[in-house]
Amino acid sequence: MSLVKAQGLSKTYRAGDVEVQAVKSADFVIEPASFVAFVGPSGSGKSTLLNLIGCLDHPTSGTLTVLDTDISTLDRRASAHFRGRNIGFIFQDFNLVPVLTAYENIEYPLIMVQEWPAAKRREQVTRLLKAVGMEGQADKRPDQMSGGQKQRVAVARALVSNARLVLADEPTANLDHDTAYRIIDLMKKMRDEFGTTFVFSTHDPKIMSEAEVTFTLEDGRVVSTTDKREAAHV
């Protein structure tokens, strides 16, 4: 059973009079609870693919099914609803709300998206703070945190509404190597603990080696797929 399935997936942008084909006839499958990386140089289509999988954008042609939903059928409101219920996001620049504490940033989707009751929110946020090792930093605001701490909070925010799929666009690009590895380890740990599928993009060879499944992109095409789990079975 697949969590994400793309067949002949293409995305073309129009920049003025010029058409840019960011993704070209991509076929891939992402299975539940897997740890997946899209890798490739800048401009290879990684971010566009993540945007498509994250229902932030619609394909120009081909089909893309996420959690058994054909995302091309979703309008703006339905897309937002689908993302809020099923998909978590981690950003390269962390994108935390600067006036909120770590606790409040994690709680944010539960207030703004899912409208959980206060007691249930408190329990869930406390659990996530502990899971990402930030239980002692709950009252810190983003400007009082290190990059690694901010990304831990971002991971917790992505998981707080029990997302089944977390998309991370270059999550380690703004972190030093040690911190980057710790964030990748944390994401793996979260995958193991919550059974969430993590899909991230990177162009860092050391980080991409941490993924179980790697899709290599070149000029918008998926040129190779590496699955370490299959290799391990063999």
Place this chain on the structure above:
Amino acid sequence: MFDVFKIAGRNLSRYRRRTVLTLLLIVIGMVAVLLFMSVTGSFKDMMVGQITDSVLGHLEVHRKGYVASIDNLPLNLNLKPQAVTRIEEALKQIDAVQTWSPRVKFGGMYSNYAETTAIRINGVDPAREAATTPLLPGRIAEGRKGGSLVGKGEILIPLLLARGMKTNVGDTVVIVATNRDGSVNGKNFVVRGVLESISGPGGRDGYIHIDDARELLRMNEPEVSEIAIRLKNPALLDQTEARLRQALEGQTNKEGKPMLEVHSWADLSPFANLARMIDLMTVFIKVVLVSIVLVSVMNVMVMAVYERIREIGTIAAIGTPPRRILALFLGEGLLLGVIGTALGTAVSLALIYALNAWKLHFTFGQQQDLVLAPQIGVAQVVTIAAMVVGVALLASLQPAWKASRLDPIEALRHV
């Protein structure tokens, strides 16, 4: 929704100086409007009160054409006893009417045996006049204040006349008048008191007993020049005027034309124009307040959206519905309005209280030593507060709508 407001409040705190400046503008606007309304409103109420409660009454009924030639105080346009009876019957049917006073008005000559000058005389029933214009006895600056307003053979004269003619309380004077048939008659009066002057009509009027007036004018029957009416609640002036007019419209002359006319104090007093000017200025200052709130809140909200485009992209990406993003930004505008309104109201009420405690004195026209006592009603405060909050919300609508419609991908790319 409370949580959304909490986040909106936090967002306002991120640009403290800008928020404080916007709040300051709203507060200054609120204070300007509420203070202006309280001071001018109180001044207007005081002046209108002076005019209605010491001279005109709230409404007056005359024979058709009397007011058009009121400067001459025409005796041939007096109301006949039958008309007076019908008017009084109509007045008894209207609950809003508290009381009324019939008057005989005429122009005459006032003489202190050495000098002579013109005077306007009001012949009144003392008890009914005092009930209809309750501030009139209070205007007696010199002379006996208690008891009947004016007895038979007595006269109340205006201060200007007393000074000009060097007349004192207790002096005997002569009033000479020409009646409707052209015959001249005179009668001696003892000066009972001196009335302090007020601005507007009636400031130079003298008062005698209505029986003396009829005797002086040699009336064969008890005619009346006008009937002044006092209402229980002056706020019901327009409705009562309309009702009285309707009740009297059946009174016609031989040609079948209306015989009577009803006027409010505003129709008879030049101060009404000043009152209208004050109302116009109040509207103008409200427009200024609306503009201040609209521009300042809109400016803050447009900046807030522009500076937080990436953040909006983030919250949209994680699945925040557009209506929630709209609510978040509307909440920020609403909070600005509510906080500004609360502070503005508090400061305004404190200043109004201080002005009342300070007891500022001022002079207006003939009236001196008036005490400024600004007052503001709950309804006025609530109306202005609702207006400010409504405008703040309106000013946030466009930026909030824009924020809710942002494309997450474009917003996340924004630098």
